Amino acid sequence: MSLTxxxxxxxxxxxxxxxxxxxxxxxxxxxxxxxxxxxxxxxQRGDWRDPPLGAAAxxxxxxxxxxxxxxxxxxxxxxxxxxxxxx
Amino acid sequence: xxxxIDPLLVRSTTVWPGYExxxxxxxxxxxARVPARCYxxxxxxxxxxxxxxxxVDAVYDNDEPIAxxxxxxxxxxxxxxxxxxxxxxxxxxxxxxxxxxxPGDPASxxxxxxxxxxxxxxxxxxxxxxxxxxxxxxxxxxxxxALAFVVSQWAGGWSAGMPGLAGPFPPAADAPSYxxxxxxxxxxLQTECSLDALVTRLVVRFDWNYAxxxxxxxxxxxxxSECRWGVREATLDLPWIKESRQALAIATRYLQWRARxxxxxxxxxxxxxxxxxxxxxxxxxxxxxxxxxRVVVMDFDPGxxxxxxxxxxxxPVGLLPVVRLIQTATKF
Numbered sequence: 001m002s003l004t005x006x007x008x009x010x011x012x013x014x015x016x017x018x019x020x021x022x023x024x025x026x027x028x029x030x031x032x033x034x035x036x037x038x039x040x041x042x043x044q045r046g047d048w049r050d051p052p053l054g055a056a057a058x059x060x061x062x063x064x065x066x067x068x069x070x071x072x073x074x075x076x077x078x079x080x081x082x083x084x085x086x087x
Numbered sequence: 088x089x090x091x092i093d094p095l096l097v098r099s100t101t102v103w104p105g106y107e108x109x110x111x112x113x114x115x116x117x118x119a120r121v122p123a124r125c126y127x128x129x130x131x132x133x134x135x136x137x138x139x140x141x142x143v144d145a146v147y148d149n150d151e152p153i154a155x156x157x158x159x160x161x162x163x164x165x166x167x168x169x170x171x172x173x174x175x176x177x178x179x180x181x182x183x184x185x186x187x188x189x190p191g192d193p194a195s196x197x198x199x200x201x202x203x204x205x206x207x208x209x210x211x212x213x214x215x216x217x218x219x220x221x222x223x224x225x226x227x228x229x230x231x232x233a234l235a236f237v238v239s240q241w242a243g244g245w246s247a248g249m250p251g252l253a254g255p256f257p258p259a260a261d262a263p264s265y266x267x268x269x270x271x272x273x274x275x276l277q278t279e280c281s282l283d284a285l286v287t288r289l290v291v292r293f294d295w296n297y298a299x300x301x302x303x304x305x306x307x308x309x310x311x312s313e314c315r316w317g318v319r320e321a322t323l324d325l326p327w328i329k330e331s332r333q334a335l336a337i338a339t340r341y342l343q344w345r346a347r348x349x350x351x352x353x354x355x356x357x358x359x360x361x362x363x364x365x366x367x368x369x370x371x372x373x374x375x376x377x378x379x380x381r382v383v384v385m386d387f388d389p390g391x392x393x394x395x396x397x398x399x400x401x402x403p404v405g406l407l408p409v410v411r412l413i414q415t416a417t418k419f
Contacts, residue, residue: 001392003391003392019392020391020392023388023389023391024386024387024388024389024397025246025247025248025249025364025365025386025387025388025389026246026365026385026386026387027244027245027246027249027256027365027366027383027384027385027386028235028238028239028244028245028246028256029246029365029386032091032231032247061391061392066389066391068090069090069092070090070092086092087090087091087092087247
C-alpha cells in the first residue's frame with residue numbers, strides 16, 4: 001500500500017499518508033473531498049505550521065491518482081496531522 | 088483542464104469603469120429571456136450577454152416589447168467580447184431581451200463548462216430526444232454546481248467517475264449491466280424503503296424568464312399509483328427546458344422512478360469491484376434482498392486501505408406506473 005499526497009508548492013512536495021478517508025463517488029454528488037492522514041510526528045511538521053491552503057493537491061494510491069484538487073484544510077492534533085483535499 | 092472546484096467564469100458589471108447596478112453579466116446558452124445590464128450612463132447602451140451571441144429576437148422595457156433597437160457583438164471597455172443592445176432612446180424601466188446565445192445542446196454546454204470528457208454518448212442521446220436547453224447563469228458558483236444544475240435540467244445523472252460524465256437517469260433500459268452481485272459477492276447488506284421518497288403527483292415548472300425570475304409554463308402530472316398512496320405532490324423545476332413536449336418526457340421518466348417504492352441498498356464487496364462507476368446498472372441476485380434485478384449505482388466508496396468497497400444502489404419495485412398529464416398552465 002502506498003498513499004501519497006503531492007502539493008504544488010514551490011518546489012512541489014510529496015508526503016506519505018497512512019490513512020485515506022471520505023473518498024466516494026456519488027451520483028449527482030455534492031463537493032467531492034477526502035482526508036489524508038500524514039505520516040508525520042510532531043517534530044516533523046514544520047512545513048505544515050504555515051499550511052499551503054489553496055495549493056493544488058493530488059492524492060495517489062499505489063501510484064494511481066484518486067483525486068486532483070485543492071488543499072482546503074488541515075487538522076493538527078498531538079498524534080495526527082490530517083489534510084483535506086477537495087476536487 | 089479546469090477542476091470542478093474552480094469557479095464558473097462569470098463577470099460582474101463592476102469590471103466596467105462605471106455601472107448602474109452590481110450584477111453578474113449573463114452567460115447565455117440556447118434561447119433565453121435575460122435581464123440586460125446598463126453599460127452607458129445615458130441609458131441607451133445595454134449588455135445582454137458576456138460573450139458574442141447568435142442573435143437578439145426581442146427587447147422589452149418593463150416587460151413591454153419595444154422597437155427602435157439594434158444588436159451587435161463587440162468588445163467592452165476591458166476588451167472582453169459582449170453582446171450589445173443599443174436603444175434609440177433611454178428606457179423608462181428595466182430592459183430585458185430574448186437572446187440566442189451559446190449552443191444549447193447539453194453536450195456543448197457541458198463541454199464549454201468542463202472540457203475534457205468524451206460526451207459522445209450524451210450528444211447522441213440528447214439528439215435522439217430532441218433535447219435543447221435555454222437559460223443563463225446569473226450567479227457566481229463552482230463548476231461543480233454549474234454542471235449539476237445543467238444536468239438537473241433533464242433530471243439526469245452525472246459524476247466525475249461516471250462513463251461519459253453525464254446522461255439520463257435512470258440509464259437507458261437497454262444499456263448493458265456493468266457488473267453482477269450475488270449473495271456471495273456482498274456483505275453487510277442494508278436496505279431501506281421510505282414513504283418520504285414516494286411521489287405520485289408532480290408539478291413541473293419550466294421555461295424560465297430570467298428577467299422576472301419566474302417560470303412561464305407549468306405542467307402537472309399524476310401517476311396511477313395515486314389510487315394506492317394518495318396524492319403525494321412534489322415540484323420539479325426545469326428552468327432551461329423551453330418546450331412542453333420535453334418537459335413532459337423528462338417529468339414522466341422522473342415520476343415513473345419515484346411513484347412506487349424505491350429501495351436503497353448498501354453493501355460491501357471485494358476490491359474486484361473497485362472500478363465500478365456511479366450511474367450504471369448492476370444485476371442483483373439472491374434471496375437476501377427484497378428485490379432482484381437491475382439496480383442503479385448511486386454512490387461508490389472504493390475503500391482504499393480497507394480492502395473492501397461500499398456500494399449504494401437504488402431501484403423501484405412494482406409495475407411501471409402509468410403517468411398522465413392532468414394540467415397545463417401558462418403565466419399571463
